[in-house]
Amino acid sequence: MQVTMTVNGETQSHDVEARMLLVYYLREVLGLTGTNVGCDTTSCGACTVLLNGESVKSCTMLAAQADGEEITTIEGMASSEGVLHPIQEAFREHHGLQCGYCTPGMVMAVASFLKEHPDPTEAEVREGLEGNLCRCTGYHNIVQATLAAARAGALAP
Amino acid sequence: MIPASFEYRRADSVEQALGWLSEDPDSTKLLAGGHSLLPLMKLRLATPGVLVDIGRVPGLSYVRDAGDHVAVGALTRHRDVEISDVARAHVPLLAHVAGQVGDPQVRHRGTIGGSIAHGDPASDLPAAVLALDGVLVIDGPRGRREVGAGDFFRGFLETALAPDEVLTEIRVRKAPRGWAFQKFNRRAQDWAIVGVAAVVNGGARVALVNMGATTVRARGTEEALAAGAGIAEAAARAPEGLEPPSDLQGSAEYRRHLATVLVRRALEEATASGG
Ligand SMILES: Cc1cc2nc3c(=O)[nH]c(=O)nc-3n(C[C@H](O)[C@H](O)[C@H](O)COP(=O)(O)OP(=O)(O)OC[C@H]3O[C@@H](n4cnc5c(N)ncnc54)[C@H](O)[C@@H]3O)c2cc1C
Numbered sequence: 001m002q003v004t005m006t007v008n009g010e011t012q013s014h015d016v017e018a019r020m021l022l023v024y025y026l027r028e029v030l031g032l033t034g035t036n037v038g039c040d041t042t043s044c045g046a047c048t049v050l051l052n053g054e055s056v057k058s059c060t061m062l063a064a065q066a067d068g069e070e071i072t073t074i075e076g077m078a079s080s081e082g083v084l085h086p087i088q089e090a091f092r093e094h095h096g097l098q099c100g101y102c103t104p105g106m107v108m109a110v111a112s113f114l115k116e117h118p119d120p121t122e123a124e125v126r127e128g129l130e131g132n133l134c135r136c137t138g139y140h141n142i143v144q145a146t147l148a149a150a151r152a153g154a155l156a157p
Numbered sequence: 158m159i160p161a162s163f164e165y166r167r168a169d170s171v172e173q174a175l176g177w178l179s180e181d182p183d184s185t186k187l188l189a190g191g192h193s194l195l196p197l198m199k200l201r202l203a204t205p206g207v208l209v210d211i212g213r214v215p216g217l218s219y220v221r222d223a224g225d226h227v228a229v230g231a232l233t234r235h236r237d238v239e240i241s242d243v244a245r246a247h248v249p250l251l252a253h254v255a256g257q258v259g260d261p262q263v264r265h266r267g268t269i270g271g272s273i274a275h276g277d278p279a280s281d282l283p284a285a286v287l288a289l290d291g292v293l294v295i296d297g298p299r300g301r302r303e304v305g306a307g308d309f310f311r312g313f314l315e316t317a318l319a320p321d322e323v324l325t326e327i328r329v330r331k332a333p334r335g336w337a338f339q340k341f342n343r344r345a346q347d348w349a350i351v352g353v354a355a356v357v358n359g360g361a362r363v364a365l366v367n368m369g370a371t372t373v374r375a376r377g378t379e380e381a382l383a384a385g386a387g388i389a390e391a392a393a394r395a396p397e398g399l400e401p402p403s404d405l406q407g408s409a410e411y412r413r414h415l416a417t418v419l420v421r422r423a424l425e426e427a428t429a430s431g432g
């Protein structure tokens with residue numbers, strides 16, 4: 001079936017199998033491998049992307065369900081000149097990553113969270129990122145990075 | 158994990174979905190948010206031949222003040238119930254429970270109709286709807302019918318919905334005060350090991366998550382309260398007549414104990430909040 005969607009501001013249109021999951025469409029058809037697959041069971045959040053500005057787990061959505069919609073992946077966060085998005089900058093500044101596997105999903109989850117909670121408390125950040133697992137950092141610096149991004153007024157792209 | 162092949166059709170109206178369902182109800186499945194169905198399809202525990210996507214049927218996402226009750230469209234996402242002003246004012250229990258489902262990503266996709274139609278005993282919203290004396294509005298080839306929540310949840314993943322019907326609206330009684338929800342889990346994001354939704358105004362109704370094959374009421378507790386018992390005494394009767402599951406999260410015995418503790422906390426909280 002034909003699916004057409006806007007990904008990081010560009011229109012994409014491809015003939016895919018109905019059963020193709022959005023994450024595989026992004027990674028394998030569009031070559032946007034920044035979005036990772038961790039658990040493949042809707043638990044870890046590594047595959048988080050924005051659907052019309054809201055975080056979703058792209059391993060649990062069909063590409064067909066995104067037809068006509070707007071998707072933002074980690075590749076769409078930095079400017080075309082390579083200037084990091086304020087959330088990415090905050091992760092770098094506060095060492096919010098170690099191996100980096102969870103990071104693309106974390107950054108997208110944070111982007112959605114800050115839109116809904118522009119001035120969050122630390123507790124709200126911890127609750128708000130409950131859909132994303134990190135096996136390295138112990139979360140502390142991710143939470144600090146998110147609070148710093150909020151202070152910097154970093155909303156979604 | 159990739160689902161088995163299926164044919165995908167996107168419905169523009171309930172009538173169109175009903176028409177497609179009627180062609181082959183047994184191998185056709187409705188897709189709403191997909192957050193119960195797609196995981197099952199990826200594990201190949203569900204292999205529908207045709208998937209009818211109702212996710213974009215217009216007019217089925219709303220939370221409305223309907224006088225003596227609040228009406229919620231079946232396609233309303235958990236997030237939209239959670240932040241609805243109408244829900245927060247008149248059925249804060251429902252708004253609160255919607256905000257406890259899974260994680261933000263799940264709440265951005267999953268719908269109240271999908272959660273009710275799926276009929277999972279571990280789900281939170283069915284218990285809230287049962288405690289709120291809910292009514293499920295169902296459209297089908299034989300017209301529209303309304304089923305009370307008490308008759309709707311039949312068994313494990315089994316409801317009063319026939320395979321050729323669509324759940325279109327969920328109605329709940331207004332309960333601005335005197336409510337509580339207790340969810341006990343071991344990690345953030347997890348399903349409840351046991352959960353309790355309680356409404357104490359106008360005769361107490363206490364519904365339990367994960368205490369049987371489907372969402373159930375704590376009849377022992379309700380009877381005790383109606384007979385004038387105190388909270389502790391009523392809560393001790395919570396597991397009466399129930400057969401909770403044993404699994405990796407906890408044994409049946411542990412769940413029975415947990416139910417007494419959580420029901421007590423829920424009743425104390427509900428009473429304190431103006432019951
Ligand atoms: C990681 C994760 C964590 C979760 N945690 C929780 C939790 O803590 N608590 C909780 O309660 N739930 C939890 N859920 C489940 C979540 O709430 C689902 O969104 C919900 O159960 C199903 O809604 P849906 O719209 O996604 O339905 P779908 O998956 O699209 O559909 C589910 C079933 O209902 C049928 N159906 C859907 N809509 C209708 C309709 N209108 N009429 C008739 N049949 C219909 C479908 O055919 C299918 O059989 C979790 C899910 C995930 C993936």
Ligand code: FES
Pocket residue numbers: 036037038039040041042043044045046047048057058059060
């Ligand atoms: S890969 Fe999608 S949630 Fe883990």
Ligand code: FES
Pocket residue numbers: 096097098099100101102103133134135136137
């Ligand atoms: S940085 Fe390694 S999983 Fe998060």
